[in-house]
Amino acid sequence: MEHKTATHALAALGHATRLSVFRLLVQAGRGGRLAGEIATELGLPGATLSFHLKELSAAGLVNAEPRGRSICYRADFEAMNGLIGYLTENCCAGEADCGPGGQCAPPR
Template sequence: MEHKTATHALAALGHATRLSVFRLLVQAGHGGRLAGEIAADLGLPGATLSFHLKELAAAGLVSAEARGRSICYRADFKAMDGLVGYLTENCCAGDASCAPASRCGPAQ
């Protein structure tokens, strides 16, 4: 991942609402969530959610797919992995014992 791309992604995630939306989509997995479900779960007006989803999409962190009259949003796991990889690249001067453990599951 390039520095500019990482900066854009981190800036998008640097807003509390966008971080909440992204985390919700990560939790939803590859199936994603419909826009109305996201708005209801987070208590967001549709226009507000649309603005934040647009920012996440512009940063390459989410994708959208039309489902009839609804839109399903999904976290882009490849982009997420790329961002984490960029942040941990050359971690601890190559000493793998200090690198963060990569895992999928609830935070402890």
């Protein structure tokens, strides 16, 4: 992942509402959630949700698929894992136990 791409993704996730939307989509898994379900779950007006979904989509973190008259949104797990990998790729100088899944606790 490029630095510019990571910066854009982190900026998108740096807003409380967008982070809540993204976490909800991560919890939904590969099946995703319909826009109306997301709005109801988070108590957001449709226009507000649309704005935040557009930002997450522009950052490459969310994909949309039309389903009849609704749209299903899904977290882009490849992008999410790429961002996590970018953030941790040189953690603790590449020690085997460090990084995602490991317990990273650099000495003080």
